[in-house]
Structure formats: C-alpha cells, structure tokens
Amino acid sequence: MNSEKRQLPRWIYAALLIAAAAIWGLSTVVIKDTVASFPPGWLVGIRFLAAGIVLSVALLPRMVRTLNADHLKTGALLGVFVGMSYLLNSTGLAYTTASKSSFLTATYCVLVPFLSWAILHKRPSVYNISAAAICILGVGLVSLQSSASFSLGLGDSITLASALFLGAHLALTSKLAPGRDILVLTALQFIVAGLMGLAWGAVSEPWPTPEQFSPDMLFNLAYMVLAASCIALLLQNIGLAHIPPAPASLFLATESVFGVAFSVLLLGEVLSSQMVFGFILIFFAIMVSEYFPTSKFMKRVLAKRQK
Template sequence: MSTPALSLRRAPDATAVIVMVALCAAWGFQQVAIKEANASFPPMLQAGVRSAIATLLVWLWTRSRGDALFKRDSTLGAGLLAGILFGGEFVCIFFGLTLTTASRMAVFLYTAPCFTALGLHWFVAGEKMRRVQWLGIVVAFCGIALAFADGLLHADTNGAPALRGIAGDALAVLGGLFWAATTVVVRASSLAHASASKTLFYQLAVSAVLLLALALGLGQTHVDVASVTPLALASLAYQAIVVAFISYLTWFWLLTRYMASRLSVFSFLTPIFGVTFGVVLLGDHFTLRFMIAAAMVLTGIALVNKPARSR
C-alpha cells in the first residue's frame, strides 16, 4: 500500500464522505460494545486482548498483500510514540466507561477534533486555524464546562456520587486529547510517509503490550468463564475486528489521501450516533443542561472543521 506525497492530499470526495459516515456509526457504537463487554471482562484485559487480536489481523493483512512491515524507514520512534498515545486513549475509554455512561463518553471523547485542530495548527504546515475555527473551539469548550457543571449537580443513573461520574467524564476528555495527539504525531512525523497498515500496526502492537502489562499489574487478568455471555464475546469481537482492525485501517488510509482537518468535520456525527445508541440500547438519560452542553460541543466541532471558502 503506497502513500501519496503530502502535496497530493485533497478535500474529501463522495467516496470519502460515505466511508466517513460509516466509520462514525461504527465508532459511535463502540462505547456501547465496551460497556456491554465490561460486565464480563476486566477493562484493561478487554482493551489489551482487543488490541492484540487486531494486531494479528493487521499482520495477516499485510502478509497477504506482500507489504513489508519491518523494513527500516525511520518511523520507529514516531511509531512507538503513536502507540503509547493510542494506548493511553483506550486506558481512558475503558476505565472511563466504568464510571460514566456510554452516551456521555461519546460526547466528551469526540472533542478530539478540537484538540486535533489545535495540534495541527501548531505542528503541521498548511493546517493553520481560521477565526471561525477559534470560535468553534471556544464554543466547544464552553459546552464541556457546562456539561461538567451538570455532572457535579447530578448523580449518575446508578445513584453513585456525582464525583464518580465527573471522573469518568474527565477520562473521556483526556481520551480525546490522546486521540488528537496520535493524529498529530501521524501527520507531523515520518509516519506521514508510511503506509496506513504500518501506522496502525505500530499503534495496535505497542498498545497491546502496554494494556496487557497494565492489566497484569492491576490484577485484571481473571475472567469468570461462567459470567461470559455470548453478547460480551460478540462485543469484544466487534471491537477487535470491526473497530480496531477494519475501521482504524480505513481511517489511517484516509489520512494518507485526504486533508486531516477536512476529514474531521464528520467527527461530529460520531457522538450523535453514540448518544443515540446509548439511549436506545442502554437506556441512558440526560438533563436539559447536558443536552444544551452537547449541542454546544457539536456546534463547536462543526465550526472547527468548517471548510474554507474558495477564493
């Protein structure tokens, strides 16, 4: 899988639009799948196994295509860094979902495009932010502040203290920051010239080692086989095959061909899908204050990724 030169990256065409909508739906459902599997598997073990399975799938994929994953191309340092950031994102997601709802996770996690726009502005030539994007960031972060204020005033659906939910929300925002940092590293380093499969392999392989080591260190390696349900197994398979393998490989392939800031405009669809799935499948509920906050976050994301007018 060859990678085009940076100068050839272009605005998304119809194919990219369709693919991005499908990816957003898959990512929006991910929080529901993790939440379901958390009932049977310890969070860190689940995250590590997910990355390990996807790593094997990416390796098999590259072998079938004759791509060389291990040739010297000066990407090792950037790849290790991207893998560490990628692993940090999923530590936040999997732990966070034990503290907050899937719907709230979807809203807070997908603040990532705002962090991405800031990172690209500072580190990648040709992706400087405009006034409307700065406005979007202000609106989005005002929405985050309002959502956190709402969390402080209300207990979660299980009746746990509000502080517990706030911790989960904070982990979701931190996960979004890790995700954005990963994207910036991919775009601003030698990984920008690497194949999508190699970029993803770095992240999955490094995160698998880190997450499984963390699971071992935290004593999260025991699984009660009797409590493992078919739905939990299906949720784990969905995360590993559909999300971590197929969707991420597709995402990094898109990053090699289209402008990252233009692709991110579709990210506001993901929390919409995530909230919808959370309400319909998990029975999540919201206050009016949180709904207003979520609308502000989505508006900010849309403004941050608003395409520039052609001169």
C-alpha cells in the same frame, strides 16, 4: 505501489472518517456494558493485540515488503498514543457515566487545532476554532441529557486525559502518515497498544476468568476487534493521512450522532428536541470548517477586510 500516492477526492476521505464514526456510534449500543464486567486494561490489550494480529496476517505480503526501521519507530510512537487514549478512556468509563464520557472524550475537537499548531506548526484559523466550539456545544446537547449539575470527578478527569492523547494521536498521524504505508502503521499501532493493555492489566488488574468469556462477551470482543478496531481505526488513519486534523476531528465527532441514532433505532430511546438541535450544531460546525473558508461570500468579506 504505495497506496498513499494515489490521491482520491477529499470527500471520499471525509466519508471514510464518517464511516468510522458510524461504526463507533454503533459500538456504544453493541458493547454498552462490556467495561462494567471486564477489566479495562485486559479489554484494551485483547482487543488491540487481536486486531493487530488479524490485520498483520491480512497484510502479510505488504508487511514483508514495507516493514522497516522507520515504520517500526513511527508505528510504535503512534501505538503509544492509541494505547494511552483507550486505556485512560476505558478506565475513566468505570468511574463516570456513559453520557459524560462521550461528551468529555469529544473535547478533543477543541484540543486538536491547538495540538496541530504545536505538532504541525500550522496555526488554527478562526474557522477551526469556531467550528470546534460549535461542535463541542452540539455534542454536549446530544450527550448530556440530565438536568443535574455537571461536575468533574476522578473518572471525568481520566477521560479528559484520554481526550488529550486522542487529539495528539490525530495530529501526529496527520504529520507522520504521509509518505509511509498507513496500513502497515495501523497494524503496528494495534500491536503496541495491545501489548500496553496486557501489561497494564497484568500489573494492576485481576486476571480474567474463563467465566467472563461468555457468548455475549465474545460477540462484543469480536465486534471491537474486527469492526471498531480493524475497520474503523483503519478508515480513520487513512482519512487522517489526507485531511488535516482539525476538520477530521469534526467528522469523527459525528460518532455521538450515530450513537444516539442507533440507540433510538435499536434500543427504543426517545429522540428529544435537544438532541436534534445538537445534531444541527454538529453538522453546522462541519460546514463552518469545510465550506465557509472557500465560499464566495466569505472570500468577498475577507477581501474587503484586506483593502
């Protein structure tokens, strides 16, 4: 039986998205220096191809039973967007700071309602747009702690392009996942993204040397393959199959909250009042998107406007 036919309460799918964000938030601590010492194309290639192989082996009976031309085509399309988003993001990170990268990547929250309009033909509501704007302000307060002026360089522009592909992937997943096996699609996405990364690395980057595969690097790769890819992206894709992309992007934006929280807990970073206010804005954005449209107060306001 296809798992997509068994509908669970919406809050469970929201919890899956938040769990994915928590895993990615921890990854900012675990793999903080990986991109600086390992070519980004090879990193994306090894990460996703290994994740695709692991997931395919784990799902082998399901893959044999479900895999067909439709799943191959859909998985390949989604895999291209995954590959481009991570390749651009990893490349951009080599030319910008981690805090600016976090903020610029999170701009997909603002892009998703409009990308969903283009892809799903579903016009964003005032709640979607307002929540996205509030969320990106909150992420900015959490991520950008420097008082220096903000300017866009090469790395920042590349990171913004990665956010565009990431937002398009969210919208496309919401459109294409229903009616298909999301677990099989996820494995296929990983394999396609991994092959893209290896091709990118082989053409444009130096080949990794045995010395680069230190115990710390192997630990980071294992975390990226098993936790940040197999588990987190699988949770994200399952959630996206049941929650529209605009509110889903807000749940995923809590990654910045978890990233700072883990940095405070594990690295001893100081929690500032600016960060706390940013957290509050992010959670308020989720409330605006999820609960304001269905609240009795807002229903009365809208009813009065229609009279």
